[in-house]
Amino acid sequence: MLELAILGFLYDAPLHGYVLRRHIAALTGHVRPVAESTLYPAIKRLEKAGLLVRATEPGAVAAPRHVLTLTDAGGRELMRRLAEPAQREITDENHWFTLLAFLRHLADPAAQAAVLRRRLAFLEEPASFFYDGDRPLSAEELDDPFRRGVLTIARATSRAELAWLRDTLASLDGVGR
Amino acid sequence: MLELAILGFLYDAPLHGYVLRRHIAALTGHVRPVAESTLYPAIKRLEKAGLLVRATEPGAVAAPRHVLTLTDAGGRELMRRLAEPAQREITDENHWFTLLAFLRHLADPAAQAAVLRRRLAFLEEPASFFYDGDRPLSAEELDDPFRRGVLTIARATSRAELAWLRDTLASLDGVGR
DNA sequence: ACGCTATACATCGTTGCCGAGGTATTGTGT
DNA sequence: ACACAATACCTCGGCAACGATGTATAGCGT
Numbered sequence: 001m002l003e004l005a006i007l008g009f010l011y012d013a014p015l016h017g018y019v020l021r022r023h024i025a026a027l028t029g030h031v032r033p034v035a036e037s038t039l040y041p042a043i044k045r046l047e048k049a050g051l052l053v054r055a056t057e058p059g060a061v062a063a064p065r066h067v068l069t070l071t072d073a074g075g076r077e078l079m080r081r082l083a084e085p086a087q088r089e090i091t092d093e094n095h096w097f098t099l100l101a102f103l104r105h106l107a108d109p110a111a112q113a114a115v116l117r118r119r120l121a122f123l124e125e126p127a128s129f130f131y132d133g134d135r136p137l138s139a140e141e142l143d144d145p146f147r148r149g150v151l152t153i154a155r156a157t158s159r160a161e162l163a164w165l166r167d168t169l170a171s172l173d174g175v176g177r
Numbered sequence: 178m179l180e181l182a183i184l185g186f187l188y189d190a191p192l193h194g195y196v197l198r199r200h201i202a203a204l205t206g207h208v209r210p211v212a213e214s215t216l217y218p219a220i221k222r223l224e225k226a227g228l229l230v231r232a233t234e235p236g237a238v239a240a241p242r243h244v245l246t247l248t249d250a251g252g253r254e255l256m257r258r259l260a261e262p263a264q265r266e267i268t269d270e271n272h273w274f275t276l277l278a279f280l281r282h283l284a285d286p287a288a289q290a291a292v293l294r295r296r297l298a299f300l301e302e303p304a305s306f307f308y309d310g311d312r313p314l315s316a317e318e319l320d321d322p323f324r325r326g327v328l329t330i331a332r333a334t335s336r337a338e339l340a341w342l343r344d345t346l347a348s349l350d351g352v353g354r
Numbered sequence: 355a356c357g358c359t360a361t362a363c364a365t366c367g368t369t370g371c372c373g374a375g376g377t378a379t380t381g382t383g384t
Numbered sequence: 385a386c387a388c389a390a391t392a393c394c395t396c397g398g399c400a401a402c403g404a405t406g407t408a409t410a411g412c413g414t
Binding site for chain 1: 369370371372373374375377378379380381
């Protein structure tokens, strides 16, 4: 998730670590803050894998900056991660939102639509959080107001997302033809 | 999150690892599956910390079962984790839903309400995923249909949750008086 | 007779993430 | 003069999570 965000932001423009960090904080920081001690090692991993290169530049205000630029391999890796996300990226909202934030980089509308259809398939599966044996329980069947809340919120989210998915898929299909 | 779920389920009734695993899979598995190799070490950690004890019992069908029972310290730790969740448990939906699934165990309505109010405060902060400088961008201002989707879905979730939070807080306050 | 699935638990090595702490420099408030 | 915040990067120890793999037993279909 973090690596995807790094690749995604660098695809737009070369950045140095500090600015990259602020970009990531703006994107997902209110939900899941990213520690510096997580970001810098992640950058190193990507550099070691040849997905980005760094160029040292005299710091504008303070210490020298390491400007990070995506390599060709990095660009290809981003495309691969966007086009063939692991199942976790589809099902976990945190991961999914990060993927959506960069899905526009995937130039092919058909490839974009394929990813959205995977999410659609996931949302259309009858799944709950609470069961009576194998039968999913609905909000109305629960006495616990907090568990009822979980289902109420999840249902609202699901509805909004299904509507958006169908809309967006329709317009992507329109472009494809 | 995983440890909270273990403590939460065991508070209801002693269980052995295998059944516990199926309970957890039902609760959060469709979004974030839990590997066996994550669950068993987590159980060991909790046992080592004195939060649960295990009793070996001949297996009903297969290998002997280790029936897990919450200790008094385990019960107290559950209450502490429910009443004083880390900020991450409040902001990250995955964590928050797990917390909500067990919040009923916290007997005091005032303590439950205090937790809900922390989530309310978080949701009332003006936060977006995308910014123009410091100004949060609304869905309408985005050209990118995927980023627009993120905001559309997040807004629907937020609305539904705010309504539910206010409702539930009102009825909890009613009980308190 | 044989394989498959389900039950039931466990270890191992690798990766990923975090908090705490460290090293500098520049600009701002008091 | 001095503290503090912001900029800019880094290391270390520890923990948590994962996939792969191993060890059994019971029951079912073919």
